[in-house]
Amino acid sequence: MIDNKKILIITYYWPPAGGPGVQRWLKFVKYLPEFGWKPTVFIPENPSYPIIDKTLAKEVSTDVEIIKTKIWEPYQIAEFFGKDNKKFKAGQFDVGENQSWKSKLSIWVRGNFFIPDARVFWVKPSVKFLKKYLAENHFDAFVTTGPPHSMHLIGLNLKKEFPNLKWVADFRDPWTEISYYKHLKLTKSADEKHRNLEREVFKTADITLATSYSDAENFRKKGAHAFCITNGFDEVKQMFQAQQKSKDSKFTLSYIGVLEQLRNPEILWKVLAELMREDENFKNKFELKFVGRIDGRILEKIERSALKDAVKNLGYLSHSKANKEMQQSDLLLITNFPDAGSKGIIPGKIFEYLATGKQIISFGPPESDVKKILDETAAGKHFIYDGFAEVKEFILAQFEQWQQGNILTKPQNIEQFSRRNLTKKLSEIL
Incomplete structure (x- = not known):
């Protein structure tokens, strides 16, 4: 041996x-x-x-x-500058108009010292x-x-x-x-x-x-x-198992993971809010589910919109429970930073998304590596942070498929990612 x-x-x-x-x-x-x-x-x-x-x-x-x-x-020293600086442990921080002077100072200290x-x-x-x-x-x-x-x-x-x-x-x-x-x-x-x-x-x-x-x-x-x-x-045994849903179930779009301000798909929230206002059927049957840690300012803005009654925020769950929530969703959201320099970032959750057989909606820079994976596997569609009409058309098409009972796809060539x-x-x- x-x-x-x-x-x-x-x-x-x-x-x-x-x-x-x-x-x-x-x-x-x-x-x-x-x-x-x-x-x-x-x-x-x-x-x-x-x-x-x-x-x-x-x-x-x-x-x-x-x-x-x-x-x-x-970090105990850094947290003197504000409770939001606890985000630093996870590589996150406030940007733009959301930055206080304490946040700006702590970011400067972090980067230079x-x-x-x-x-x-x-x-x-x-x-x-x-x-x-x-x-x-x-x-x-x-x-x-x-x-x-x-x-x-x-x-x-x-x-x-x-x-x-x-x-x-x-x-x-x-x-x-x-x-x-x-x-x-x-x-x-x-x-x-x-x-x-x-x-x-x-x-x-x-x-x-x-x-x-x-x-x-x-x-x-x-x-x-x-x-x-x-x-x-990690596992493929759960792939493509149809979920039995009750008649009063919701068309569920889920985001699993950490969502900070730099990757916030505001265009998607605007599309969903407009659909909630325009379509009573969509309003009654749609659910926006968050599993993980979502920036408080993102949640506050969503809850001030027409989406407020559709939000289900489960907070952080164990990895196994988060995977179950993926299985019980109908459309899965993935986001990336919008600038072209981030085209090479492939969030790890996309692979577990692929293993569910559910459709994926992605936001990020054009011609990104995520787009390449989605195109090769036929598992969803990638959008830049623009194109309101195209995003709305995609959401409505997925909603129609769901109403007809067609909630699963068959991704191709995904074994390479086991x-x-x-x-x-x-x-x-x-």
């Missing part, structure tokens, strides 16, 4: 953390042993997670070794701990996954100490190309420091992983040896 190769995963997010940041490597760790790799996971001992989902701990095998060291995070992010204080103690650990234990490769991109600074230091140990730098989101980067109010010197660190990571890592086709291409242009491995869905197949691709790259 051939012994498994050993790989160390360095990640900030791990159960009991909830939300999208934890899913990617939780699933890779689950399937890597099938392809000849034995994972060990290094995490903070006392993290300040923005979302907790204790049910995810059940997905971690007892065979996986977990090692930890303490972290200090400055915590480079690349507020978890940077974990770098030195982690490097010290892992130098000793790696010297005493054989590994064939190690992974850093960000954001937070401070994880990649740990990687830079370890690669210098262990040059023969293969380093995989995994970017779940871009660094300087992420849409909110321009909102960080950076000084020239801070901007240069971010970009220099990013460039050093790209040139030093043996492998750089991106979660989208466009990001992988952009990373290669910056000197990275980059590959695309998207996120995916977590097991994606892990196989990762093992081949390794």
